[in-house]
Amino acid sequence: MRKLYAAIATLIIIPAVITLSSIYLNRVTNSMISILDKAEQSERSSDVDSAKSELQDFMNIWNSHRHMLATFIRHSEIDIANQSAAKLPELAVSDDRSQFYAECEVLKMQLNHIEDSEKFSIDNIL
């Protein structure tokens, strides 16, 4: 009987952990995307210093969470976001702003994709 209770507890704990990880992922990716939006707006208004500061905030959040994200997300997905994130500080100070905007979009899309791929939806189940 103890095994049955343990099995039922497992089937309750697993969805709870998945839900918590989904909430965590949603919160982290949304905060990173909003910072990227701000950095992009600052860059568009030629406020490079603010853009650099916001990118620094983004990098801090990204570096503090990417190890945690790697425990439940495919590492290849993290690597793609990592590569884009590494390019942004240099692109922010370069003359060619279009590349910065493009890289921002790539990173935002990748973060959205990471969030979507973990969502409990029919698309992902099928």
Add this chain to the structure above:
Amino acid sequence: MFCIIFIIGEDKVMGISFVRTIILYIFVVAAVRFMGKRQIGELQPSELVVAILISELAAIPMQETGIPLVSGAIPILTLIACEIILSSITLASMRMRRLITGKPSVLISNGVIDQQEMRRLRFTLDDLMEELRISGYMSVDEVAFAVLETNGKLSVFPTCQNKPVTAGMMNLNCPDGGLPFMIICDGMLSLKSLAESGRDMTWLQNQLSTQCLEPQNVFFMTVDSLGKAIIIPKEKQNSQ
């Protein structure tokens, strides 16, 4: 050892695979142990499915270091939990047991092969004869009943003329010694078994002294409830 593996490997993939394999090995062994003895022995259909799936699920994160270990562990845990719940339900409900594990099929009844049932089960005559030979019967006419159990094994019951003679048939009174207690195993004395057998150290020393043995020189010693002791001394090792 861990350090050596990490230092030797230029890329750490081999080291990661090594550590992951050990973690998953411990995890799967613990999981199968948790499922219980029944699952380790005779597999029912649902248990076979779980066993195959667990081996596959454990292998993927072992080889693919880019996949999180958790994504292998969660399905394994889920499968085991489902299997335990399902086996508890089948234990409680006869209808569910019939649905999940099926029911035994009689292939030979009163010495007559049920050809329709064999066709339904896709059980060939060769399969039947093979199973009968394994059970020690050369011909179908020696068999009264043959039942294909839900775990795929064939239970064979011989005709009255072919049943082995038992002590009961001969009206013989044979005392039952019960399950023997393992008192010494490879030179190791089990005081717990000795106490459970109702004997003490004095009895043991008397038994061993008849063969001039010490417990550490005994390979195997058992005693049954009738007091019959079997002592096998250790073989002397050849010094080369």
